[in-house]
Amino acid sequence: MNTKDLIQLNNEKREQLTEENEKYYGDMLVYIRMNLNKSERYTEEVLLEMLEHLLQAQAEGKTARDVFGEDPKTYCQDIIEEIPSEKKTNRLPFILFIMMRLISIVGLTAGIVGFALYYFFDLGSGNISFPVVSGTLIVLIDLLLLGLFLFILSKWIKSSTFKEKQPKKWVEFLQLWLLCTLFISLTLIVLRFMPDFGSVFHISFPVFILFGAVLYIISFVMNKKMRLIS
Amino acid sequence: MSLRSQLLKGILEGCILSIIQQQPTYGYELSVKLQEFGLANVSEGSIYPILLRLQKENLIQGEMKQSDSGPKRKYYYLTNEGHEALEQFIHHWTTIKQPVDNIIGKGGKIR
Numbered sequence: 001m002n003t004k005d006l007i008q009l010n011n012e013k014r015e016q017l018t019e020e021n022e023k024y025y026g027d028m029l030v031y032i033r034m035n036l037n038k039s040e041r042y043t044e045e046v047l048l049e050m051l052e053h054l055l056q057a058q059a060e061g062k063t064a065r066d067v068f069g070e071d072p073k074t075y076c077q078d079i080i081e082e083i084p085s086e087k088k089t090n091r092l093p094f095i096l097f098i099m100m101r102l103i104s105i106v107g108l109t110a111g112i113v114g115f116a117l118y119y120f121f122d123l124g125s126g127n128i129s130f131p132v133v134s135g136t137l138i139v140l141i142d143l144l145l146l147g148l149f150l151f152i153l154s155k156w157i158k159s160s161t162f163k164e165k166q167p168k169k170w171v172e173f174l175q176l177w178l179l180c181t182l183f184i185s186l187t188l189i190v191l192r193f194m195p196d197f198g199s200v201f202h203i204s205f206p207v208f209i210l211f212g213a214v215l216y217i218i219s220f221v222m223n224k225k226m227r228l229i230s
Numbered sequence: 231m232s233l234r235s236q237l238l239k240g241i242l243e244g245c246i247l248s249i250i251q252q253q254p255t256y257g258y259e260l261s262v263k264l265q266e267f268g269l270a271n272v273s274e275g276s277i278y279p280i281l282l283r284l285q286k287e288n289l290i291q292g293e294m295k296q297s298d299s300g301p302k303r304k305y306y307y308l309t310n311e312g313h314e315a316l317e318q319f320i321h322h323w324t325t326i327k328q329p330v331d332n333i334i335g336k337g338g339k340i341r
Contacts, residue, residue, distance in 0.1 A: 001294050001302070009302075042285075045292065046278055049257045049304055053274065056258045068275035075275060082282035 004227050006044040013051055017058065024064035024072060025054055027161040031076045034158040036151075038083045040090070046079060073162045097228045099143060100219040107212030115205035128208055133198025142187050149183040242272060243280055244319035247308065250290060251316055256303040257281065281306065289315050 010029075017025060029047055050068075057067045068075050110128065117123040156179065160172070203211075223229060242264075249255055249263050260281075261274045284290045289312035292304045308316065 042282065045294075045304055046282060049281075050275070050278060052256075052301070052303065053258045053261070057274065067273070069273050075279075078279040079282065082279045082286060084286055 002227055003040045003044045006048050010044070010048050010051055013048075013055060016055055017051075021054060021058055021064045024068070025051065028068070028072055028076050031073070031158055031161045032080060032083075034154045035080055035083070036154055037085055038080065039086045042083045046083065093222065093226055094228050097219055097222055097226075098146075100215050100222075102143070102146070103139065104212045104215035104219060107208060108216065109212075111205050111209035111212055115209065118205065127202045127204045130201045130203055131196040131198050132201060134194050134196050135198070138190055138194050141190050145183060145186055145190070149179070152179060239280070240319075241323075242269075242276075243284065244316070244323060245269070246277065246280060246284065247289065247312060247316040247319065250306050251308050251313070254305040254307050256297070256305050260306075284312070287311075287315075 014022065014025070014029075028050070032047060033043060035043070054064055054067055057063075064072075114124055114128060118126045156175065160167070245264065245267075246260065249260060255263070257277060261272075261277050264272055264277070265274075281290070281292075285292060288309055290306045291309055292306050294302050295305050297303045297305075
């Protein structure tokens with residue numbers, strides 16, 4: 001069974017929980033899942049085991065509190081501590097996939113928009129000038145920023161669990177909005193203020209689009225084969 | 231961690247290994263068995279961190295299998311190392327059980 005099947009099964013079974021148990025278990029699920037450096041396999045297996053256990057206990061009239069105790073956060077920390085780290089060989093395909101997918105989408109968008117502007121509205125120069133060194137640097141810095149953004153986001157999601165009182169929706173929205181705005185601004189600042197250096201390549205739009213499409217297809221096949229997302 | 235909980239944890243690990251040795255077991259079944267044997271104040275959820283640790287130490291192995299009643303469950307088996315660890319636990323337990331019983335039985339007085 002693939003981890004994606006385990007997640008799917010978990011989603012289906014979770015619907016059988018009572019509202020109270022769903023809230024308790026749901027927080028545990030988010031808190032444990034948001035540890036991106038832990039083995040996904042072990043994480044999903046133990047989450048499913050805990051859910052099965054809870055469902056059986058629920059059928060006998062017990063609550064999540066009876067099964068997992070009064071202090072779910074400490075309990076989850078005990079669980080996380082014992083989950084082995086993800087192997088590097090398991091992490092690499094996923095990182096590669098994300099990079100290819102991202103570059104292909106940016107490439108396709110820039111290519112198609114630029115192409116349309118040039119041929120239909122006679123705007124722009126008809127090709128993309130790509131300074132090899134600074135261009136690559138921008139891509140690398142943006143990927144690094146994305147990693148940082150996801151890391152902070154996972155911390156934020158983790159901190160939103162196990163609250164006695166639900167925080168106000170607009171406060172949460174504002175926090176997320178600020179985080180996203182900060183991320184987007186930073187990527188734009190890098191793009192705007194990075195001086196051009198290294199020899200400049202002029203790539204025509206069709207070539208650029210083709211390049212994006214090929215990367216997209218590779219990432220698509222990779223995901224089909226290895227089931228990296230969904 | 232206090233000495234007391236260290237001690238309890240070690241004993242609980244030994245008990246879990248012993249139950250799994252008798253028959254491949256899944257999580258919920260394991261907690262029911264522990265309670266049937268009288269370990270009623272061990273909270274049910276506390277077996278999962280232990281099961282993860284035993285897997286990490288390669289004493290047990292989990293396998294997703296179709297259960298008799300339907301859903302796929304993760305059944306645990308002892309590995310060779312697990313069998314060795316269980317033997318060691320039983321050895322340690324028998325060497326300490328008798329003296330401790332004696333001490334407690336005599337109210338701490340030496341004969």
